[in-house]
Amino acid sequence: MNNLITVNDLTIAYPMSDGEIFRALNNISVEVNRGQIVGVVGESGAGKSTIGKTALGLLDENAIIEGGSVSLEGEKISNLSEAGFAPIRGKRIGYIYQNPMTALNPVLTIGEQLLETIEAHTDKRGNAAKAYAIELLEQAEVPEAEDRLSKYPHQLSGGLCQRIVFAIAICARPDLIIADEPTTALDVTVQKAVLDTLKKLAKQDNIAIILITHDMGVVAEMCDYVYVLRYGGMVEHGPTEQVLAHPSKDYSRELMAAIPRIDKKVDRFAVPGGMGKSADRDRALAFLLRREDRNVIVDDKPLLTARNLSKTFVTPATVVSAEKVFKAVDDVSFDVSHGETLGIVGESGSGKSTVGRMVLGLHQPDEGYELTYRAQDLSSLKSRAERLALSKSMQCIFQDPYSSLNPRMSAGENITHAIKAHGTVGRTEAHELAGDLMELVGLPRGNVRKMPHAFSGGERQRIGIARALSFRPDFLFCDEPTSALDVTVQAELLNLMKDLQSTLGLTMLFVSHDLAVVRQMCDRVLVMKAGQVVESGDCDKVLVDPDHPYTQGLLQAMPRFSFDMG
Amino acid sequence: MLSFVLRRLGQSGVLVLIMSILVFVGMYVVSDPVAVLASDDFTEEDRIALASELGVDRPLMVQYFSFLSNMVRGDFGTSFVYNKPVLPLIVERLPATLEVAFLAIGIGLCVGVPLGIYSGLNRKRKSTKTISFLTTVGYSIPNFWQALLLILVFAVWLKVLPASGRGDTTMLFGIELSFFNVDGLRHMLLPAINLAIYKICMQTRLARSGTQEVMFQDYMTFARAKGIPRPRLIRRHLLRNIMIPIVTITGLELGGLIAFSTVTETVFSWPGIGKLLLDSIHHADRPVVVAYLILIVMMFVVINFVVDVLYALLDPRIRYT
Numbered sequence: 027m028n029n030l031i032t033v034n035d036l037t038i039a040y041p042m043s044d045g046e047i048f049r050a051l052n053n054i055s056v057e058v059n060r061g062q063i064v065g066v067v068g069e070s071g072a073g074k075s076t077i078g079k080t081a082l083g084l085l086d087e088n089a090i091i092e093g094g095s096v097s098l099e100g101e102k103i104s105n106l107s108e109a110g111f112a113p114i115r116g117k118r119i120g121y122i123y124q125n126p127m128t129a130l131n132p133v134l135t136i137g138e139q140l141l142e143t144i145e146a147h148t149d150k151r152g153n154a155a156k157a158y159a160i161e162l163l164e165q166a167e168v169p170e171a172e173d174r175l176s177k178y179p180h181q182l183s184g185g186l187c188q189r190i191v192f193a194i195a196i197c198a199r200p201d202l203i204i205a206d207e208p209t210t211a212l213d214v215t216v217q218k219a220v221l222d223t224l225k226k227l228a229k230q231d232n233i234a235i236i237l238i239t240h241d242m243g244v245v246a247e248m249c250d251y252v253y254v255l256r257y258g259g260m261v262e263h264g265p266t267e268q269v270l271a272h273p274s275k276d277y278s279r280e281l282m283a284a285i286p287r288i289d290k291k292v293d294r295f296a297v298p299g300g301m302g303k304s305a306d307r308d309r310a311l312a313f314l315l316r317r318e319d320r321n322v323i324v325d326d327k328p329l330l331t332a333r334n335l336s337k338t339f340v341t342p343a344t345v346v347s348a349e350k351v352f353k354a355v356d357d358v359s360f361d362v363s364h365g366e367t368l369g370i371v372g373e374s375g376s377g378k379s380t381v382g383r384m385v386l387g388l389h390q391p392d393e394g395y396e397l398t399y400r401a402q403d404l405s406s407l408k409s410r411a412e413r414l415a416l417s418k419s420m421q422c423i424f425q426d427p428y429s430s431l432n433p434r435m436s437a438g439e440n441i442t443h444a445i446k447a448h449g450t451v452g453r454t455e456a457h458e459l460a461g462d463l464m465e466l467v468g469l470p471r472g473n474v475r476k477m478p479h480a481f482s483g484g485e486r487q488r489i490g491i492a493r494a495l496s497f498r499p500d501f502l503f504c505d506e507p508t509s510a511l512d513v514t515v516q517a518e519l520l521n522l523m524k525d526l527q528s529t530l531g532l533t534m535l536f537v538s539h540d541l542a543v544v545r546q547m548c549d550r551v552l553v554m555k556a557g558q559v560v561e562s563g564d565c566d567k568v569l570v571d572p573d574h575p576y577t578q579g580l581l582q583a584m585p586r587f588s589f590d591m592g
Numbered sequence: 593m594l595s596f597v598l599r600r601l602g603q604s605g606v607l608v609l610i611m612s613i614l615v616f617v618g619m620y621v622v623s624d625p626v627a628v629l630a631s632d633d634f635t636e637e638d639r640i641a642l643a644s645e646l647g648v649d650r651p652l653m654v655q656y657f658s659f660l661s662n663m664v665r666g667d668f669g670t671s672f673v674y675n676k677p678v679l680p681l682i683v684e685r686l687p688a689t690l691e692v693a694f695l696a697i698g699i700g701l702c703v704g705v706p707l708g709i710y711s712g713l714n715r716k717r718k719s720t721k722t723i724s725f726l727t728t729v730g731y732s733i734p735n736f737w738q739a740l741l742l743i744l745v746f747a748v749w750l751k752v753l754p755a756s757g758r759g760d761t762t763m764l765f766g767i768e769l770s771f772f773n774v775d776g777l778r779h780m781l782l783p784a785i786n787l788a789i790y791k792i793c794m795q796t797r798l799a800r801s802g803t804q805e806v807m808f809q810d811y812m813t814f815a816r817a818k819g820i821p822r823p824r825l826i827r828r829h830l831l832r833n834i835m836i837p838i839v840t841i842t843g844l845e846l847g848g849l850i851a852f853s854t855v856t857e858t859v860f861s862w863p864g865i866g867k868l869l870l871d872s873i874h875h876a877d878r879p880v881v882v883a884y885l886i887l888i889v890m891m892f893v894v895i896n897f898v899v900d901v902l903y904a905l906l907d908p909r910i911r912y913t
């Protein structure tokens with residue numbers, strides 16, 4: 027009985043509306059000792075968060091514990107009532123939430139949220155409580171701790187909010203902290219610093235951590251022991267180095283192979299899946315290659331030239347605040363040649379998506395810019411026909427596969443709605459084409475009539491790609507196309523996009539926050555910071571041996587998945 | 593801040609102007625004050641004399657502009673019926689209406705919000721289903737019918753509350769108020785309850801949907817995970833967040849109550865401005881109707897402004913962006 031927490035054969039079930047039962051966890055056993063950092067990894071739907079929620083009694087009302095138990099120091103806690111959990115929550119088990127921006131109550135000050143926790147778990151009151159709050163914030167490495175007490179969450183950055191969540195979690199010096207994807211919502215440079223702090227806090231008070239994450243790099247840097255989950259079942263577990271470097275099960279091997287690596291470029295990720303039935307695929311390709319005299323190459327000039335792009339956003343005054351001006355993009359220039367992929371990387375708020383949106387004409391750039399596409403000045407386009415030809419030729423794949431499809435249209439209608447409206451194809455032809463395109467992006471054509479909600483995130487993104495392709499574009503703007511997806515799904519999609527690009531000769535502008543993804547996908551890259559390009563050049567140079575300190579910092583902050591795999 | 597206030601003022605000026613044109617022209621088209629005010633034995637000369645005395649013999653444009661220039665100087669004209677300046681006539685009736693409106697809104701908030709939070713927290717209980725059923729009933733039964741039932745039960749059968757009139761009042765700062773007087777309060781109760789039933793139903797539903805939404809937010813789960821006692825969880829974390837939409841709607845509803853509680857005031861013979869409006873429309877008393885509606889427009893502007901400020905106080909994200 028020397029385990030701190032023991033999850034024994036736990037099975038959690040959810041009754042579904044159709045009478046079926048969904049098992050979020052299936053016979054899962056996890057053991058954690060004092061002071062140990064244990065990783066629980068898996069893709070979405072693996073049930074990793076359910077383990078943490080069971081330990082704290084935070085499961086949804088309709089969840090049923092079908093079997094097994096969770097014990098804290100030999101004492102069974104999984105069957106306690108809401109009141110029974112009171113002496114455990116915050117006191118013996120701390121919790122760190124995925125998104126620090128939503129974990130803190132937006133209408134209460136940091137001080138109030140910290141003090142109420144102190145008052146709930148200690149007998150410190152008044153000035154003593156306040157002094158302790160400041161001490162906690164300092165331990166969590168929050169600068170200007172005293173000042174922060176009167177601030178509201180939205181006034182602070184995500185990284186600071188997560189440190190405040192840490193301070194709250196260690197307030198009663200618990201034996202265990204459950205950290206549920208603690209850095210997923212943060213930029214890579216912030217992530218590193220925040221993880222270092224978490225590790226330091228754990229060491230200082232000998233706190234054990236269950237680190238729930240999908241990021242193998244984070245696991246490699248933080249954990250002593252790791253459990254790999256899939257669809258609620260245990261795939262394998264063992265010491266981190268053994269599981270990551272020499273995975274014994276097929277799924278773990280696939281998972282490791284799907285991780286984009288920064289250190290070397292591969293042609294394809296070693297994951298199964300690809301394009302669908304060959305006859306349908308060939309028909310789709312034939313349609314896509316039948317581009318209306320658009321593949322004429324004008325001299326050897328770049329396909330797209332952008333000069334002095336800037337964008338200023340103005341927030342109008344309201345009852346309590348004055349007008350605010352924000353310069354999202356500041357004087358950005360670049361060229362994209364035929365068949366090339368140009369990457370734009372940067373942290374959130376660096377203006378990388380805004381650049382792409384200006385190229386597509388979704389944002390009007392500030393005066394003084396120049397945008398040339400196929401040797402044509404875009405601001406000079408006046409007629410409707412010219413504009414239509416342009417928007418057919420430049421298409422977009424959006425970040426969020428959930429909101430970028432019309433939920434009231436079937437998959438097929440989503441794909442061909444616009445080209446039907448343009449008169450490119452007739453109704454029966456469109457239906458046929460939708461099926462062909464779905465096969466092309468690796469979805470069975472039988473799914474043409476299904477509605478978007480019936481597809482998974484990765485499948486929806488495939489529909490989004492098929493929709494973009496239906497216009498027979500020359501140029502694709504990909505705005506973080508895989509950042510909402512699991513790593514194996516991401517690998518499949520990136521494979522697909524590489525295949526399509528080489529077959530169709532597409533030119534791409536690829537925006538991502540993930541340096542490794544850009545390394546795998548792009549020929550050249552722009553590194554953006556606060557609206558400006560700090561460095562640009564070939565990926566093999568910029569992402570391997572960068573000149574600018576900012577890029578060097580980004581590379582160093584990336585969690586390394588450094589075990590060499592055989 | 594200042595530019596926002598100025599813009600608001602400009603917008604409301606335009607609003608008042610449009611409103612005055614609409615009401616002025618509307619009243620001109622639908623009613624003839626001379627026909628309403630003249631007695632049967634009036635000769636043609638008497639009628640012409642009356643018309644010129646009221647000023648309604650002039651062309652519409654001339655009448656409107658003379659009204660407008662008077663209004664800018666703060667003179668809303670003279671009532672055709674009471675032959676008194678309009679403004680004091682309205683102001684004199686206003687406290688009665690305001691009192692009932694505030695009492696009704698107060699009852700609505702004090703009953704509706706707790707009921708809503710309760711049903712939001714205990715979604716599967718029988719009592720929640722009962723509450724939800726009752727709010728639907730309260731929504732659907734017409735206001736005047738509720739008023740008649742209230743009179744029947746409390747005034748006719750139980751004989752515990754008076755059915756009509758304002759009862760005794762207390763003078764405070766030169767205003768007659770029923771609030772500080774037992775008899776006045778008793779008289780106020782039935783009309784206030786009548787107006788409050790609808791508000792209770794609405795606040796219950798607002799609070800319930802707000803609670804259901806907020807309870808699933810990450811910060812509520814996190815607050816539970818950090819071991820915050822349940823009473824505090826509800827008082828600080830939940831209530832503060834659900835108050836934001838409630839304040840917005842309550843502001844609009846308060847304006848609606850003050851302006852258009854006409855039916856209730858008529859049923860309970862409550863001497864408020866709602867009743868004055870109805871009488872004035874009846875008697876083609878154009879100056880009163882126009883002045884009344886313009887005042888209402890201004891009142892809505894003020895209420896909306898107060899709501900915006902409260903909103904900023906409740907939600908720091910608006911305060912500091």
